[in-house]
Amino acid sequence: MLTDLIRRSPLIFPPHTGKAIASLGSSYLSKTLYTYTFLRKIMLTKHNKSPKKAVTTLKKGASLALLSLALSTGFDVNFQNDTVILGQSTQAQTISRNTIIKPNGTTRRFYVGQEWRTPSGYKFIFQRDKNLVLYNKSGRAVWATGSQSMDAYKITVQSDGNVVLYNPANKAIWATNTAGNANAYLAIQDDGNVVVYNNNSQNKPLWASNTAGGRSSGIFNAAARWQSARYLPGIESVLKSFFSNRSNTNNEDWSNKSITQMWDRIGGESAQFPGGAYTSGDRWQKDMPSEIYQVYKNLSTAILGSVKTVTTGYAYDQGYYNYYGKWHGGLDIGATNGTAVKAAVGGTTTLIQNKSGDHFLGVKGDDGRLWVYGHLNARYFGSGTRVSAGQALGTVGKDHLHLEVHHSHSYSYPSNSNRSYTLSKTMSPLQAYWELKNK
Structure with missing residues (x-):
């Protein structure tokens, strides 16, 4: 029939x-x-x-x-516009053997109850208890996120290449840490392995469950492992605690501000950085929490080789505004002329200002943001060169580095008498670095 x-x-x-x-x-x-x-x-x-x-x-x-x-x-597929497709794996298996989930420029979202099965009998299940589990052909769990107590809500295959498990507040619980690989795809393979591949001709594996053949990876608490390995994972709680105390905020009420607004303000004035310089006129004189300062120390060391003094804060520096009549679009970090300036993130260079002794060189970062390194006495690149994180870009000029981070790869001069304009074009370099380290 x-x-x-x-x-x-x-x-x-x-x-x-x-x-x-x-x-x-x-x-x-x-x-x-x-x-x-x-x-x-x-x-x-x-x-x-x-x-x-x-x-x-x-x-x-x-x-x-x-x-x-x-x-x-379970037929949860739109056949006209679906971006969940089956395709040839790098192991030359037939097209029907592996489930390939491709973002194709968007984000694919799957929710509790979703189940994938391979023809040979492996199951990858987002269980009702909120745990994401891979079972071998005999029904034995061989890998799991262990997220049953973490209120997992959805798993996403994102266009930036990352596969992320989120709670209802859109806070990441677990991820493959493969961001920066646009349109990388997730393969649930018939050999029992779950793999994230990059989306180019090489199909290079970026992450794997290491369960080929149905063997156990020994990992049943991937979410807890991921969270413990994250960079300063409790930082948001630190921010909320700091801003809930008016003695820290010059008696201003910041308790109901967003996390992004807190990041903007926590490094807003040089007086907020331990040992900060040019603090005259700054409204907030309370040092930032040690955890936030640790982010700055790591950022300064990554770019300039050691912890340097902040001379101007980001977007809220009252002393800078009093002198120049505009809000500062980045951080100014004091350093001796000739000090090497290194890239905080890999990406492609773009020349923003070509002026002898005062170059501004941008890096269109793999994190999707534009990192601008200003007042360079010497620059080593023009536009269009691929650089790696930690690679020297040039040297300091004018006794300091101006560091600026834009939300996207587009550049607009951000310093303005209207703070809202400045904030719309740029973001706190501290937040950008913390998020970069947690990608």
């Missing part, structure tokens, strides 16, 4: 598909028959009663791939 259906439906099942499906056995045949009926119903409903629009690009074997995908995802 199934063979007859396939023969009568060449638009959905290409030649030889019946033979391929028949080889899967009787239990799979019954599922396939049900899936065929379901697929045809979708195509007739979604495409004005004409299945041609949805299937004209199918190649030999692709229909079987669609069937496998529909069975493994």
